[in-house]
Amino acid sequence: MDGYAFTLAGAELLALPSGALYWPAQALLCVSDLHLGKAERVARRALSPLPPYETQDTLTRLEEALALTGAETVVCLGDSFDDDAAARALPPKDRLWIATLQAGRRWIWIEGNHDPGPVDLGGEHLAELSLGPLTLRHIAESGAQGEVSGHYHPKAGLRGRWRPAFLLDAARLILPAFGTYTGGLRSDASVLADLMGPQAVAILTGEVARPIPMPR
Amino acid sequence: MLQTEAAPPWSGGGGAYAIPEVLEQIRRHRITLIFHNTRAQAEIFFHTLWMANDEGLPIGIHHGSLDRQQRERVEKAMVQGRLRAVVCTGSLDLGIDWGDVDLVIQVGAPKNVKRLVQRIGRANHRYNAPSKALLVPANRFEVVECVAALEAVKDNDLDGDPRGPGPRDVLCQQILIAACSGPIDPDALYSEVTSAGPYADLTRPDYDACLEFVATGGYTLRSYDQWQRLKQRPDGQWQLRDPRAAQLIRMNIGTIQDSDTLKVRMKRGGGRALGEVEEGFAASLTPGDTFLIGGRIVRYEGLRELTVEVSRDPGRKPKVAVFSGTKFATSTQLSHRILRMFQQDSWPELPAATAEWLALQREVSRLPQPGRLLVESFPHDGRQHLVAYGFAGRNAMQTLGLLLTKRMEEMGLAPLGFVATDYATLIWGLDAVSDPGPLFDRTALREGLEGWLAGNAVMKRTFRASATIAGLINRVTPQARKSGRQATFSSDILYDTLHRYDPDHLLMQVTREEAMRGLVDFGRIEEMLDRISGIDHLALPRVTPLAAPLFLEVGKVPVEGEGRARLEEAEAERLMQEAGLA
Structure with a gap:
């Protein structure tokens, strides 16, 4: 499997080019910030009628990641839905699709700032998850160790091109947003630069997962 | 044409070489307007002019990227006669009574004959005084273009393209705005729209498709109909579902597309606004970099909530702000005139420096001919370069660049990028091209166009413009300002999403049409292929005189592919090694 292999707090992990994280020892796949139902929420707020295909696209890529890894546990690291109403408004076809993906797997929804409430879809709903040496939560906490989080949609640039990226240092990993309709925050933004240690690495997503020193 | 002591440079667009003569003209006239084609050029010129202005003549600068207050100050000073000259762009064309302006200087080539005539005509609005204007070609190629344009004016040989049908993205905006001011009757609005010239031939199905787009988004997948934008009332009229949307829609009215810009402010001293720079330019800055804005050099301090913070920094050499203004393509007719001029044995009508430049090109390579396509290849700076002198205008030459690099990618030639001007396309890559002939095969180019149209930067740029005009993307939203870029x-x-899931969507059709008409301009590639009977390929040891200016062109387009992947891999490895992380 192509990806960038690294160790965080003793756990051997793999950053996939798609922006998903795989933990082979636990057969666990982690994705963050799916923002399912974004187009619906934007339309509901009368902002604009965005093409309503982002849920389909995001789930297609999630399905591919599951097929690739054969993961037995899936952790969606928060902001899985653009808001709670967007989760409720998911069309039956997409609900069924999610149920199919969940079949035979442990599935955990971590709560995010966009989707704090439990969803009426299968799977567990947790504020955070501790597993072995790692803690999986939506928003990074200062001073945490062995923490895997999302929320910031980090992007990093190489040769002038910025794209979604994992940010990694000795204490924590921040995942890029996996959802189709998501923008990004550059790694040189002060909140990210302050959070990440001086030796931090950004792992670019795209064709290959490519590590570079984190631009700051 | 302004006579200057110094010869125009080999390249560049600033016209700085002509500063002494321009100053002399300002002295001799009451008010001089100095027009530039782009904002960046106006900035550089103003800065240089100010440095040379030993007498302290009152001179101002005016362009669309400057803060409104600053612009208004200049306009007021001009009306009151307190200024002797204003360095400006097209932004000064509008809304100002400039009766006292007695000289217009146009820096840079006018690109087409009609525009030149119009600019000169605007020079003097008094009915009883003749318009007086001087041309300052910015570089040696523009000298040729200016002379050709002046001859065309003398021959009363005006160019111009017929106008196409009214664009449908504009119609969508019209429908949306109409709905903001009250319920709309679809039949009445159709009659009204088709009473306008550009839409006289608009069919009812095309109109209905636009109405459908405005109302629901017009997607094949109808997943959130309860939230559609317009609702049809029992009486058949359409109205906004949520009246509060009117504010947002009105905030986004307009069809003139500007690239994304960020405000520039002083970090200290009350955070005074200086103007705007393009987001892409801001992204290329690192703290400590300096650039020009409003005629002064400032130091980049950082980016804060969509504002570029700067501090005063006199005296250092600035990294120049890049604002890409509207790029008009040199007209077919003017291009042909230039090609014919190239065939002369000598050029007594051209300034000596330019004539020598052409002679040198003829000596080390060859001058392009109307009936042949000249292609040069040479190594430079560790990369292999290929130049095609197609003379098809900037937009078509850009399309040619996209098509050629795509073909090169398929042939494993690892192209890295290209840049296009009105007369040539320059491509650079990792491997040399030994036989360019097959690259220009008409059938292959046309097939390439079909396949390529889908996934390239020009289409995406056109889509962005059309989607913004049609009201799918809001350029201004209070929400976006609040939450920042992340949202x-x-x-x-x-x-990409529409291309994948709804490729026949109205906006995809509009994008395709607009791109073919505007930025793609494939018609002029065909005109070029019709005109040439063959390709002359010259493999040369170094950059040629005619190719040199291309290296300084802005608007370089990167090619995503094998070549870039190879470089990225090497760059990432080097950075990791340097940081001690690998």
Whole structure:
């Protein structure tokens, strides 16, 4: 499997080019910030009628990641839905699709700032998850160790091109947003630069997962 | 044409070489307007002019990227006669009574004959005084273009393209705005729209498709109809579902597309606004970099909530702000005149420096001919370069660049990028091209166009413009300002999504039409292929005189592919090694 292999707090992990994280020892796949139902929420707020295909696209890529890894546990690291109403408004076809993906797997929804409430879809709903040496939560906490989080949609640039990226240092990993309709925050933004240690690495997503020193 | 002591440079667009003569003209006239084609050029010129202005003549600068207050100050000073000259762009064309202006200087080539005549005509609005204007070609190629344009004016040989049908993205905006001011009757609005010239031939199905787009988004997948934008009332009229949307829609009215810009402010001293720079330029800055804005050099301090913070920094050499203004393509007719001029044995009508430049090109390579396509290849700076002198205008030459690099990618030639001007396309890559002939095969180019149209930067740029005009993307939203960049995602994602799941969507059709008409301009590539009977390929040891200016062109387009992947891999490895992380 192509990806960038690294160790965080003793756990051997793999950053996939798609922006998903795989933990082979636990057969666990982690994705963050799916923002399912974004187009619906934007339309509901009368902002604009965005093409309503982002849920389909995001789930297609999630399905591919599951097929690739054969993961037995899936952790969606928060902001899985653009808001709670967007989760409720998911069309039956997409609900069924999610149920199919969940079949035979442990599935955990971590709560995010966009989707704090439990969803009426299968799977567990947790504020955070501790597993072995790692803690999986939506928003990074200062001073945490062995923490895997999302929320910031980090992007990093190489040769002038910025794209979604994992940010990694000795204490924590921040995942890029996996959802189709998501923008990004550059790694040189002060909140990210302050959070990440001086030796931090950004792992670019795209064709290959490519590590570079984190631009700051 | 302004006579200057110094010869125009080999390249560049600033016209700085002509500063002494321009100053002399300012002295001799009451008010001089100095027009530039782009904002960046106006900035550089103003800065240089100010440095040379030993007498302290009152001179101002005016362009669309400057803060409104600053612009208004200049306009007021001009009206009151307190200024002797204003360095400006097209922004000064509008809304100002400039009766006292007695000289217009146009820096840079006028690109087409009609525009030149119009600019000169605007020079003097008094009915009883003749317009007086001087041309300052910015570089040696523009000298040729200016002379050709002046001869065309003398021959009363005006160019110009017929106008196409009214664009449908504009119609969508019209429908949306109409709905903001009250319920709309679809039949009445159709009659009204078709009473306007450009839409006289608009069919009812095309109109209905636009109405459908405005009302529901017009997607094949109808997943959130309860939230559609317009609702049909029992009486058949359409109205906004949520009246509060009117404010947002009105905030986004307009069809003139500017690239994304960020405000520039002083970090200290009350955070005074200086103007705007393009987001892409801001992204290329690192703290400590300096650039020009409003005629002064400032130091980049950082980016704060969509504002570029700067501090005063006199005296250092600035990294120049890049604002890409509207790029008009040199007209077919003017291009042909230039090609014919190239065939002369000598050029007594041209200034000596330019004539020598052409002679040198003829000596080390060859001058392009109307009936042949000249292609040069040479190594430079560790990369292999290929130049095609197609003379098809900037837009078509850009399309040619996209098509050629795509073909090169398929042939494993690892192209890295290209840049296009009105007369040539320059491509650079990792491997040399030994036989360019097959690259220009008409059938292959046309097939390439079909396949390529889908996934390229020009289409994405056109889509962005059309989607903004049609009201799918809001350029201004109070929400986006509040939450910052993280919340917004690029219109490229919308384009990719539609391309994948709804390729026949109205906006995809509009994008295709607009691109073919405007930025793609494939018609002029065909005109070029019709005109040439063959390709002359010269493999040369170094950059040629005619190719040199291309290296300084802005608007370089990167090619995503094998070549870039190879470089990225090497760059990432080097950075990791340097940081001691690998």
